[in-house]
Amino acid sequence: MSKYIFITGGVVSALGKGIAASAIGSLLEAKGLRISIQKLDPYINIDPGTLSPFEHGEVYVTDDGCETDLDLGHYERFINQKTSIFNNYTTGKIYHNVITKERRGDYLGNTVQVVPHITDEIRQAIKSAVTFTTDILIVEIGGTVGDIESLPFLEAIRQFRYDVGRENVIYIHLTLVPYIKTAGELKTKPTQHSVKDLREIGIQPDILLCRSEMPLPVEMKKKIAIHCNTDIDAVISALDVETVYEVPIQYKLENLDKIIEKKLCLDNRPPDLSTWQDVVYKIKNPKKETKIAIVGKYVGLKDAYKSLTEALSHGGIANNARVRLIWVDSEEVEARGADRLLSDVDGILVPGGFGSRGIEGKIEAAKYARLKKVPYFGICLGMQCAVIEFSRNVCNLSANSVEFDPDTKHPVIYLMESWYNHRTNKIEKRSSESQKGGTMRLGAYPCNLTPNTKAFEAYSINKISERHRHRYEFNNSYREILTQKGMVISGVSPDNELVEIIELDDHPWFLGCQFHPEFKSRPIDPHPLFRAFIEASLKAQRALFI
Numbered sequence: 001m002s003k004y005i006f007i008t009g010g011v012v013s014a015l016g017k018g019i020a021a022s023a024i025g026s027l028l029e030a031k032g033l034r035i036s037i038q039k040l041d042p043y044i045n046i047d048p049g050t051l052s053p054f055e056h057g058e059v060y061v062t063d064d065g066c067e068t069d070l071d072l073g074h075y076e077r078f079i080n081q082k083t084s085i086f087n088n089y090t091t092g093k094i095y096h097n098v099i100t101k102e103r104r105g106d107y108l109g110n111t112v113q114v115v116p117h118i119t120d121e122i123r124q125a126i127k128s129a130v131t132f133t134t135d136i137l138i139v140e141i142g143g144t145v146g147d148i149e150s151l152p153f154l155e156a157i158r159q160f161r162y163d164v165g166r167e168n169v170i171y172i173h174l175t176l177v178p179y180i181k182t183a184g185e186l187k188t189k190p191t192q193h194s195v196k197d198l199r200e201i202g203i204q205p206d207i208l209l210c211r212s213e214m215p216l217p218v219e220m221k222k223k224i225a226i227h228c229n230t231d232i233d234a235v236i237s238a239l240d241v242e243t244v245y246e247v248p249i250q251y252k253l254e255n256l257d258k259i260i261e262k263k264l265c266l267d268n269r270p271p272d273l274s275t276w277q278d279v280v281y282k283i284k285n286p287k288k289e290t291k292i293a294i295v296g297k298y299v300g301l302k303d304a305y306k307s308l309t310e311a312l313s314h315g316g317i318a319n320n321a322r323v324r325l326i327w328v329d330s331e332e333v334e335a336r337g338a339d340r341l342l343s344d345v346d347g348i349l350v351p352g353g354f355g356s357r358g359i360e361g362k363i364e365a366a367k368y369a370r371l372k373k374v375p376y377f378g379i380c381l382g383m384q385c386a387v388i389e390f391s392r393n394v395c396n397l398s399a400n401s402v403e404f405d406p407d408t409k410h411p412v413i414y415l416m417e418s419w420y421n422h423r424t425n426k427i428e429k430r431s432s433e434s435q436k437g438g439t440m441r442l443g444a445y446p447c448n449l450t451p452n453t454k455a456f457e458a459y460s461i462n463k464i465s466e467r468h469r470h471r472y473e474f475n476n477s478y479r480e481i482l483t484q485k486g487m488v489i490s491g492v493s494p495d496n497e498l499v500e501i502i503e504l505d506d507h508p509w510f511l512g513c514q515f516h517p518e519f520k521s522r523p524i525d526p527h528p529l530f531r532a533f534i535e536a537s538l539k540a541q542r543a544l545f546i
């Protein structure tokens with residue numbers, strides 16, 4: 001039977017609950033336990049697909065085509081588990097399920113209420129993330145204790161312990177112990193209040209993870225334990241660390257694994273964290289450094305590119321290098337020119353995106369990279385920009401994507417909506433960014449690689465599967481002219497209908513992919529394309545040896 005760990009957060013948001021949940025997962029996985037992990041989000045959107053990246057950060061896409069919370073990206077990077085539709089539920093999804101059942105008459109004339117109907121639905125949702133191989137399910141509750149919206153979730157996890165037995169459930173509460181500079185003191189009061197709120201709901205936390213700038217002295221731990229009714233050894237200092245991948249190691253130093261083991265009545269097994277130690281060593285001791293420009297629209301909000309920046313750092317790990325990111329607003333490139341903004345970088349990456357704002361700046365960045373032979377990595381929209389640029393400046397076509405100019409003379413990137421509708425049985429839906437119509441290609445699709453190309457060289461296999469989130473595609477009517485002029489098509493769908501990867505031959509490394517490779521990169525298994533891009537950037541003359 002599976003055991004359950006529920007993780008709540010208190011005092012303030014942004015304490016890193018997602019990282020804490022992931023790190024606990026990898027610490028337990030290092031003991032040989034099989035972990036599953038889930039996020040319950042209190043907002044009413046059915047999923048974050050309709051949320052602006054400015055609002056909620058990146059939308060993470062799973063293999064089965066779900067648009068989910070960015071925390072699922074952390075889960076997949078820390079834990080050897082693929083997430084799916086069952087790993088992320090929102091209030092909206094829960095209510096949607098309950099209302100669908102009500103309309104169907106499933107409740108047999110009963111009044112449908114938050115308790116028990118919503119809470120039952122939540123409990124069922126929690127169980128959906130458990131498979132017959134799961135030893136432990138970790139469930140992260142979004143939001144902060146005290147929020148109105150999270151109440152049904154907290155009530156459901158309170159009841160859960162009665163469902164599956166006391167010895168099978170623990171509650172971990174992440175809280176803040178701030179350091180007040182003027183008083184020169186760490187303060188426990190916010191933690192006490194937050195635990196009081198939780199206990200009022202009927203949840204007694206078993207373990208407290210206390211985020212603080214400095215280690216908590218024993219006296220402080222004692223004080224927290226007495227006021228919050230927890231064991232003193234279950235008050236854990238969760239210190240700020242240099243890299244998030246150090247968190248499992250840090251938790252181990254605080255004996256968190258042993259405490260969890262004891263409280264969940266598990267066998268005593270020491271964790272093997274050597275792979276994580278190796279990752280952290282490489283991050284902290286790079287041999288070289290390379291500067292990569294990310295030319296995008298959401299450069300002010302780094303969370304909008306969470307998986308991307310992580311994948312770049314994984315590319316660095318694979319090359320024993322530090323990757324220094326230079327954020328470039330594509331509208332700035334439009335206004336001031338690529339020469340001014342990109343002349344001292346070793347590699348240029350144009351990430352995914354939607355909408356026409358700043359698009360000419362991205363196309364300009366692709367042109368600059370092509371002409372100056374700077375390594376270029378175009379992801380989704382970044383590939384589309386490279387195709388538009390090549391069509392315009394090499395093939396002399398007044399080309400565009402129909403996303404930016406519906407009446408363009410040469411729609412090199414266009415909508416293949418009808419194609420999807422009858423060819424795929426994937427989840428098809430509208431997203432905020434595609435409200436204007438058309439379905440998105442979402443989730444994992446197979447791709448065949450062409451031998452003797454940079455893509456093939458990077459992956460070293462000829463069949464891959466990568467995750468997509470886009471509406472527009474490479475227009476096959478232009479395949480011939482573009483390839484004649486020197487563009488290489490190095491990845492296609494198995495039926496050869498969809499162009500998935502393009503590259504340039506007479507260039508050190510210029511590659512665009514229609515999918516999002518960043519979703520599948522892990523620090524202990526860096527993605528081949530990010531590894532190859534960083535390798536190529538390091539070879540660029542400007543690379544610095546440190």
Ligand code: GLN
Nearest residue numbers: 352353380381470471472
């Ligand atoms: N806007 C483009 C499309 O819908 C690219 C999307 C993306 O980069 N994820 O096809």
